[in-house]
Amino acid sequence: MTPTSTLSYQGRPIRLQGTMLNLTDMWRAAGCPEHRRPTSWLILEETARFRAHARAHLAEPDEPAGDNVVHDHIIALEPDGFVATLRGRHGGTWAHWQLALSYARYLSPEFHLWCNTVVRRAMTWRVGPPMAEHDPLHRHLVQQFGDLHRRLDSLERHAADLMFLVLSAQDILLDKRRDFSERSQATLVRVTAAEPFEGQCPCCLREPVLTEAGRPAPGAEFDHFFHRGLNRPEHGWLICAPCHAELTYGGYLLRFLRLPEFRAFQGAVLEHRRRERAAPDDQPR
């Protein structure tokens, strides 16, 4: 059985099922005009002519219109399959949507205009997307995305290897530890206090790393993200004790996994420094 769906005209429901629309719902939605009930329209000569023409020219051979409606409730299905009268929950007069559009015109110009857009779109959609997995474009895209994912995975592995090489090279070149200067520490604190971190550890975004007075909280550490010899503000961040322990003993792969969080913080530091240079008078000395 084809499922019933509902369109809504000014909050009033109009049921459709397969290619059939509920004319009684349409009549109600259009404000129940007394002399324009579905039965009044169906007996018009113009309606009969339209039905005859539709019967001869409507090209949906695999889907006889009347087969869509709920069989148990049919009181009368007209021989052409374009109009059915039902009782019960699905009751009222149903008609093929081409016929229903013609009925909409009979009801009112505004209603006809609305139906022309909404009903037509619903019907076009019905014969469109459901065949997605047989659609060559869909299959092509699925394959392309699969390839792309595999390439990103190998790029990520290369990037992790590069980071390992860079860290090893830094060990040889910058053996000496250089702590963050007071000025750099102050910059890191100001960036941590501001949005979007607002005093939370920028690594896990869970633990507070600043006291209410805006000082580094006990246990919080100024972490050299790249190397202990690189101590410019954009080379570090103020993180909580658990994050610091994880990054210190977790090895470079763990550090590599935290790159996105660090990049976000580093971006904030660089932006802060850019503003500082642009308006040095606004900054505390």
Ligand SMILES: [Zn+2]
């Ligand atoms: Zn943390």
